[in-house]
Amino acid sequence: MDSxxxxxxxxxxxxxxxxxxxxxxxxxxxxxxxxxxxxFARISPRSSLRKPAYIFILVLRGTPVLVQLYLFYYGLGEILSRTPSLRHSMLWPYLRSAFGYAALALTLNTAAYCAEIWRGALEGLPKGQVEAAKSLGLKPWQFRLLVILPQAFRNALPALSGQNVLLLKATSLASTITIFEVMGAANLVRSQTFRVYESLFGAALVYVALTVAITFMFSLVERWVNKPYRH
Known part of the structure; x- marks a missing residue:
């Protein structure tokens, strides 16, 4: 391989x-x-909150990320481009950018998957602890923020680590809508030099290094969160 x-x-x-x-x-x-x-909306006793959350998660988890990217970039982007008021507004440089649509699609996809992780963590909390916390007389938002979320976060951390690794891999699909990220860079070099395997191998090394970094970061957070519970 030449220099x-x-x-x-x-x-x-x-x-x-x-x-x-x-x-x-x-x-x-x-x-x-x-x-x-x-x-929280997913586990709410109110159907007006529970049902929309369920549909949101079902749709985002039930369709491939690539389809979502295309729908936002080619679908929503096309609709917005036909709106004269937007085309001549200060927002248009951002609305016509492929990066914005990729960020929106991947953010919503991540939210759907992580919401299910949080739902499982919230529902897995011991009922006795929840009832004891309610007896302290805290307001609902204080109860959720100070008691429920810290415990659920500790339970959700391992799954959240894996989901964020999946998010890293999903960013490679952004190259299909003209975004120059790691996979896009590898494809560019491959098309210019016709060195297919070397270009893809280089991209693979970058993704492996990033996966190791993400996993290590979450492991540090997990140790820190679990430290008070160790004997």
């Missing part, structure tokens, strides 16, 4: 890595935050 090709591949992968990290950071943060209220 010129290695230098080109490394340069493009580093450029794509910046986009991948940015996309994952946005989708990971907002997707995980959005998942919490959806999970």
């Amino acid at each position: 010129g090709f290695i230098a080109l591949l490394a340069e493009k992968l580093v450029e794509g890595l910046k986009t991948t990290l940015l996309l994952m950071a946005i989708c990971g943060v907002f997707g995980n935050l959005l998942a919490v209220p959806i999970a």
Whole structure:
């Protein structure tokens, strides 16, 4: 493998890595935050909250991420492009960007999957602890924020770690709607040099390194959260 090709591949992968990290950071943060209220709505006794949350999760989990990306980019993007008021507004540079549609699709997809993880963690809490916490006289939002969520977070951490690794892999699909991330960088080098295996192998190494980093980060958080419970 010649040094010129290695230098080109490394340069493009580093450029794509910046986009991948940015996309994952946005989708990971907002997707995980959005998942919490959806999970509470999912277990709510009120059908007006429970049913929409159930439908949201069902639709997002029941369709492939690639289909969702296409629907947002080619579907919603086409609808917005035909709205003159939007085309001449300050928002148009952002609305016509493929990055925004990819971020929206992956954020909602992450929220749907993580909401089910949170739902399982919330429903798995011991009933005795929940009833004891309610007897403290806390307001509903205080009860959920100070008592329920910390315990559910500890239970949900292992599954959330795996889901965020899946989010990393899903970002590779963003290259199909013209976003230059790690997979897009590998495809560009492959098309320019016709070095298929080397380009894809380079991208694979980047994804493996990122997976190790994510797993390690979550393991540190898990140790920190579980530290008070160790004897």
